[in-house]
Amino acid sequence: MLVRIRSKDGNFRFELNPKDDVSKLVDKILETTQGADPSSITISNQPRGNETPISRLKGRTLQSLGLKHGDMVFVGYKSGPLSSPPDTETTDPSQPVSSTPHPTTNIWERVQEHPVDTYWRQKDGKISRNRDSRFCKHGPNGMCDYCMPVEPYDAAYQAEHSIKHLSFHAYLRKMYPKTSSSAAQALPPLTPTSYKVKVPCPSGGHPSWPAGICTACQPSPITLQSQPxxxxxxxxxxxxxxxxxxxxxxxxxxxxxxxxxxxxxxxxxxxxxxxxxxxxxxxxxxxxxxxxxxxxxxxxxxxxxxxxxxxxxxxxxxxxxxxxxxxxxxxxxxxxxxxxxxxxxxxxxxxxxxxxxxxxxxxxxxxxxxxxxxxxxxxxxxxxxxxxxxxxxxxxxxxxxxxxxxxxxxxxxxxxxxxxxxxxxxxRSHESARYVPDVFYRYKNEYGIDVKKSAKPCFPVEYxxxxxxxxFPQNPSPLFRSTNFAIENRPGLEDQHVESLLGSLNQFSTSAQGSRELSNRVELAKWLSDWHLIVFLDSTQLLSKDDIKNLIRIVTSPGLTEDSKALDALVKTEGWQTLITFAHESAPSQPRPSSTSHKDQDIPPEVFDQIAAEEAASREVRTSRIKICPHCTFENDHSGSDCEVCGLPLG
Structure with a gap:
């Protein structure tokens, strides 16, 4: 089964057997940590609280802990002494090692967000409005309640533009407290939703679920509602x-x-x-x-x-x-x-x-x-x-x-x-028992009255x-210019073969390396700019990992099909030259012309020379008597004076 690990070092996934001892999970955790003290490791089924020292779980199997395929385990630990000291010339031994996070740093402060999140965090997000000629009484440089910018979560703007859901960052702006307190602004406003029983119970007054449960460890009733x-x-x-x-x-x-x-x-x-x-x-x-x-x-x-x-x-x-x-x-x-x-x-x-x-x-x-x-x-x-x-x-x-x-x-x-x-x-029949709190959903009945109804045993999926x-974009500009190569994992329908890849590549290789014609380069660039081709080429190991990365970087660059020199960085590499050599060597050789068969191998070569000489003489005689009609341009192969087609004199 797949077990996910989340610690201050990041997210990790491991394949484990449900019957494995918890010690195997500990070994996997230690592989992902930075100088962890094994005796201090704790695990929990939620981000905060319910931490259980791993030492208390010795001899237990993963299945007995209630772990299932895809479950997330939250890991905490204290840093122990390093097995080998860092470079003493550049590091002060009295200071924390740079690779080990500072113990007082909050986990959300170490997160590396996606660039699109960084982009919106740098913007105020406010929606600008034009001056309203009906209500604005000020000059062109003034501003009032009717034309001042509004927040990105403004309900009137959402309704006017039929926007059903707020964007995530507009929702964040709404969730952050409107206060000047830096401490309040520094605290994250979101906590992931969890409906699991807290194990062990925070109160510590009874055995853990399923042996016991109380209001401190059981999830609250759930009311399903549209996500804003x-x-x-x-x-x-x-x-x-x-x-x-x-x-x-x-x-x-x-x-x-x-x-x-x-x-x-x-x-x-x-x-x-x-x-x-x-x-x-x-x-x-x-x-x-x-x-x-x-x-x-x-x-x-x-x-x-x-x-x-x-x-x-x-x-x-x-x-x-x-x-x-x-x-x-x-x-x-x-x-x-x-x-x-x-x-x-x-x-x-x-x-x-x-x-x-x-x-x-x-x-x-x-x-x-x-x-x-x-x-x-x-x-x-x-x-x-x-x-x-x-x-x-x-x-x-x-x-x-x-x-x-x-x-x-x-x-x-x-x-x-x-x-x-x-x-x-x-x-409650086993250790991986399931607790289901009360679940409700709201809807409007035939009289337009808002009704709250129990979701047990079922409810509409639309909630x-x-x-x-x-x-689709109005002016498409995809990174990959071609979709003609055979698609992976379509056996019998589209099969990917190295021979067909090298054969197609051989057709482009001469023009790509020798000719300076733009059209040939453009065709090669477009053919290479195919996701499925690149993925298959990577699986063949005909090119090294660095060459593959160079290839995909070049064929997804803008202006590739307009610049005849765009492929120079690719075709001059050693990996590409090796690939072209493979393509040439794998190309089918052209049959050499021969007038003999295996049955004529015993005939002396002099006989074939004589036959060839007679055939050449016959062709020469025939050529000499061909007369082209000046009226219809037909080639007459006879000794007569009139054309066989139009009947007019040949001379």
Whole structure:
């Protein structure tokens, strides 16, 4: 099973067996720490509180501790004496080692946020307004209540522009206290939601759950409500060809398909302090498609290599979400699809919502505004399904923090009805017992009255969803210019072979190294600028890791297809020259012309020379008697005086 570790050194993931002794977990923790004292290690199931010394758990198995696949373990420790002293010439022994965090530093102060978060933290985020000719009575340089800038979370602005959810940073501005106290401003306003029982109990007055429970350790009742903010405001797909290539697998087989979204995050100016995810490629992991679903293996074994490769692009890329198809042709018209996702059925099924929550829990977002250093997730769920007119359309969602917390506490499960989520029954039968607090949700009845209803045993899945807008850019400028190379993990449909790669490369190699024609260089640059080609080339080990990073950096650079010298930095490298040599050597050799066969090997060469001489003489005689008609230009091969075609004299 996969166990996640979070400590002051960062986040880590390890593969462990549920029957492993807790000592194996300790060994993994020590591998990630900076000079930790093993006797001081504590673990907890929540960011703050419930810390249990690891020494008290000796002889216990991970399964007996209640750990399941994907669980997060929060680790604390004290730094012990270093096994080897640092360089005494440059380090004062009386001072803390620079690689060891200062013990008084808060965890959120050491977080390295994404550049898009840094960008918005440097902005005031206020929305400027023009002078209102009806109400503003001042001059052009004045300002009043009708034209002064408003906060990014202003409710009137949100309603006027039909913005359902605040952006994350607009929500942060609303959450921070309006005070001049520097101490209050320094404290993070967010704490991740948790619905797990606190083990051990903070009061210490009874045995830990499931043996006992009290108000100090049990989670409070839950009231489901629409989340006021969203971590990502918009999903932009850089090129329509990317989606079309993804859809080709479904069109060819009728089986559903899944892919990870490779892209990056940028500021989104359409909403106050917004963030958008830009999709540059879709990477398809190993999977088994079915007519009404698919089977996917998690954790994804090739993920570390893909993430490292994506980081090497001109604009560092990462996994920003995933996409899958849910398409079914209609029986009446096979060119159209069944319209199944709408307000009268469901937008995201309960099974898909639980999967989305699992993915979002696995990839939290670093944040200086959270007491744990992490809050929420920017992983987006994109669905390709039928629109009302039967055409293929995209929709994008996230699930709420409440949904993520309920999945992490193992409280909900999918139901047969896709639009309904089931609340699990409480279970105290084993050490990994499940406690389910009261769950409620609100809705307006047929009389318009707000009603609070128990969510047990089930509730609508829409209470867990957060809508994300989506679209394509008006002037596309994707990092990858081509999507023609065979896509990975499509056995039998599209197969990737080294021979075909080298064969295609051989066609470009001469023009790339010798010719100075711009068109040849442009074609080679476009062919190389393909995510799937680069990923496959990296897996072949024909180029070193440094050469691959250099390649992806060059082929994602702006102006690549306009500058004939853009590839010089690539084609002059030793790795490229070696690759070209492989391409030449693997190219099929042209058959040498020969007039003999294996049956004529016993005939003396003099006989063939005589035959060749007679054939040459015959061709010469024939050529000498050919007469071209001056009227119709037909070549007459005869000794007559008139043309065989038009009948006019030849001379």
């Amino acid at each position: 903010f969203r971590m990502v405001d918009h999903l932009e797909i850089a090129s329509q060809d990317t989606v079309e290539r993804f859809l080709q697998a479904w069109r060819a087989t009728g089986l559903q398909r899944f892919g990870w979204l490779i892209g990056h995050y940028e500021p989104y100016e359409e909403v106050p302090m917004g963030i958008k995810g830009v999709v540059e490629a879709i990477h398809e992991p190993p999977q088994e498609g079915e007519l009404d679903g698919l089977t996917l293996g998690l954790p994804w074994e090739d993920e570390p290599r893909i993430r490292e490769l994506a980081q090497s692009a001109t604009v560092p890329l990462t996994i920003i979400g995933y996409i899958f198809t849910d398409l079914e042709p209609t029986a009446e018209d096979r060119t159209k699809n069944v319209f199944k996702r709408h307000s009268q059925s469901f937008f995201v099924s309960s099974l898909e919502a639980i999967f989305a929550a699992t993915i979002q829990n696995t990839y939290p977002t670093p944040s200086k505004s959270s007491t744990t250093g992490y809050f929420g997730s920017r992983m987006v769920t994109a669905i390709l399904s039928a629109s009302e007119d039967g055409q293929v359309d995209i929709s994008a969602y996230q699930v709420s923090e409440q949904a993520c917390a309920m999945v992490e506490a193992d409280m909900i499960e999918a139901s047969v009805e896709p639009g309904i989520v089931r609340v699990k029954e409480e279970d 867990l969803l957060v809508n994300v807008t989506h679209g």
